Amino acid sequence: QKEVEQNSGPLSVPEGAIASLNCTYSDRGSQSFFWYRQYSGKSPELIMFIYSNGDKEDGRFTAQLNKASQYVSLLIRDSQPSDSATYLCAVRVNDMRFGAGTRLTVKP
Amino acid sequence: EAQVTQNPRYLITVTGKKLTVTCSQNMNHEYMSWYRQDPGLGLRQIYYSMNVEVTDKGDVPEGYKVSRKEKRNFPLILESPSPNQTSLYFCASSSDRGYGYTFGSGTRLTVV
Numbered sequence: 001q002k003e004v005e006q007n008s009g010p011l012s013v014p015e016g017a018i019a020s021l022n023c024t025y026s027d028r029g030s031q032s033f034f035w036y037r038q039y040s041g042k043s044p045e046l047i048m049f050i051y052s053n054g055d056k057e058d059g060r061f062t063a064q065l066n067k068a069s070q071y072v073s074l075l076i077r078d079s080q081p082s083d084s085a086t087y088l089c090a091v092r093v094n095d096m097r098f099g100a101g102t103r104l105t106v107k108p
Numbered sequence: 109e110a111q112v113t114q115n116p117r118y119l120i121t122v123t124g125k126k127l128t129v130t131c132s133q134n135m136n137h138e139y140m141s142w143y144r145q146d147p148g149l150g151l152r153q154i155y156y157s158m159n160v161e162v163t164d165k166g167d168v169p170e171g172y173k174v175s176r177k178e179k180r181n182f183p184l185i186l187e188s189p190s191p192n193q194t195s196l197y198f199c200a201s202s203s204d205r206g207y208g209y210t211f212g213s214g215t216r217l218t219v220v
Contacts, residue, residue, distance in 0.1 A: 008148075034208045043198055043211040044151070051206070088151065095141065095166070096209060100150035 003027060004091050006099035014107050019076040021102050023089030026070065032092040033065055035074045037085045038101065044088055048074060079106040110135045114199050114212035121189055121219055129184045129215050131199030139202045140182040141166070141209060142174065144195040151198070157182055158205075189219040 006023045013019045021035075032051055036044035048063040050056045050072070056063045062075040072091075076083055084106050089099040112133045121127055133140065141156035143166075153166030157176040171193055173185040182201075186193060196216050200209035 032206050032208075036208075043214050044209075046208040046210070049208050090208070092205060095139075095153065095156045095164075095205065097153065097167075098143075098151040100148065 003097045004089055004099040006087075006089050006102050008100055009103040010105055011102055012105045012107060013079050015079060015081060017079050017106075019079045019083065019104055019106070021074040021076075021087050021089075021104065023072045023074075023099055024070055025072065025089075025091045025097075027091065027093050028067075028070065029093050030070075030091045033063070033072045034090040034092070034096070035061075035063060035072075036088040036090060036098075037083075038088060039085045076104075079104075081106050081108050110210070112199055112201050112210055112212035114197075114215050117213060117215060119215060119217050121217070123190055123219055124188050127186050127189060127217075129186075129197060129199075129217070131182045131184065131212060132180050133182075133201040133210075134180065135201060135203065135210070136179065137201035137203050137210075138179075139205060139209075140176065141200045142172070142182070142184050143198045143200065144168065145198060145214075146195050154184070154197075189217075191219050193217065194219050 035048040038044045050063040060077045064073045086101040088101045142154040143151040155174040157163045199212040
């Protein structure tokens with residue numbers, strides 16, 4: 001079992017819709033959880049982090065964490081074409097492990 | 109400007125010719141790490157460092173070496189590169205293990 005698993009996608013949503021990205025992790029000792037966005041040919045960029053169970057909102061982004069289910073999700077409200085990218089889930093115990101990423105396409 | 113700087117951005121080399129990819133950060137971060145990214149495999153950690161002179165293996169350390177003699181620098185050394193090390197490499201740093209990494213711009217390495 002991979003340490004961090006994501007659906008590879010691609011996930012396609014229309015402009016203005018909610019995009020939902022999911023991630024599961026295997027290590028129950030994980031303490032910190034992150035979402036990165038990576039545009040094609042660019043480096044990953046941190047967009048959200050969450051440490052406690054529940055929801056954390058930042059603008060159009062909401063991160064959700066359920067440690068009992070070992071599940072992390074990212075919701076993007078009012079999706080824009082500029083949100084089209086690969087989204088990487090990352091989990092940190094001693095150091096950071098990444099999922100393979102979900103490619104999101106937002107269609108105008 | 110706070111940043112992680114990698115050099116070179118692009119490198120084509122031949123099998124067996126030793127090379128070093130440099131990484132430097134100006135944020136006084138404790139943690140530094142090297143990842144490689146390959147299609148379908150995502151980001152895989154090569155080595156990481158918790159502080160000066162403290163390093164540990166990641167998931168794919170074979171064929172790589174690192175050193176952390178100064179806090180700001182964390183070079184990646186390929187003593188005898190092989191074609192299966194052709195990849196996109198990222199260096200990253202963070203202030204604490206509770207924080208996310210800041211990534212460099214990447215080094216695209218081709219070994220022929």
